Amino acid sequence: MSEEKEQHPWNALQQTPLNDLKRRAKIVDTLKEIEPVELAGAERFAYDCGDGDALAWYFAADGKVLLVTFLHESELNTFDCHEEEGEDYAVQRSYFKGVPEDLVALVQNQEETDELLIIDDATGGRTIQVATGVYWCDGNSWYVAEGLREHCQNAGLDVFDEGGFYMVYQYILGRPFTPEAYHAATFNEYLSAEENEERLEQVRAVFASVR
Template identity: 45%
Template sequence: MSEEIWAALGATSLDEVRRRAAVIDAITEIEPVEVDGAVRYAWNNGGGESAVWYFTPDNQALLLTFDHESALNLFAEEDYSVQEALYRGVPEHLVALVRNRPENYESLNLVDAETGAAIHYAGGVFWFDGTRWAQADGFLEHCRREDLDPLSESGFTYCLGDYRFGEEFTPEVIVEDRAADGWYEDDAEREKALAEIREIFSRLG
């Protein structure tokens, strides 16, 4: 499943990736934030997993995923140098979007005890160069060294589930999935949720 979602992300236009990120951001009731001209969208499940997207005006992007139960939970180890190394290979103008920034619900900071430098924690670090998605060199190197599967251990597979890359993405299928997971007590609640999600889709194209 991980490789299928990675391939589906790569086959999806950046405009559509951004649209889905904006829709899920709104459904999750997270406010988009502008950071140095880039726009941040996010998803979290309220239980320690998150996906954070930054889209720049020049059609590049940064994606961070996090699973608090993974071996890639570097925040738990409080090791700034290891977290910093995961970003190696990502252009500095993208890393700057998460370096020395205020914390938020999805992204707390790891801080260098000596210099005071801070960077947002992430289990998975992915970026789009205008043409294709890539997994950060430092992230892959760390996974090879620790014998970890990059896509599953980073939370990539789980955290991108709601975006349904490679699948139909409509209000109806989102509500169907939620209904199957027991989100709604009755048909009235389900219909209310469907109307709200349809409004989000209409508003965000």
């Protein structure tokens, strides 16, 4: 009998309660020593996945959530990719079509951080966070941003593969979020057995401390 096929992370995200998802985001940020950021009406948890890839969760006070991912080698990357002045910004902004404006406001005119790059509109008046994946939740269901979906359909691209959605692996979506599950998903093969055991104990301590 063949093993049951693992569900797609997008389906697993749909099944993860938002309060549980926020706790997972808090734990990962704590483990990575990244401070959450308080915005007007929202809280941001960002993570640099290495090699230029990053993601950020925006949990709004009204229950909506925005997830942006950035895969630097993606064909969707607009950063310094167009010749005409302001076109990088225009294309990037188009990915957010269909996302509620109060969520889009969370990625506009924000300061650049170590994890999150921004693009300006060439006039210096507006900026927007760089993203290859734009996904949002209305408090109940998750959606791919309409603009991103349209762009990918026209270009023949996969919104998850090119968007860099793989980065949600560390949140163990669709399965119990335990220290052991997180440690297994992020196991460092270059550490000794003793070092990995010490790391697991550190992970357990963080899980116990975050509510």
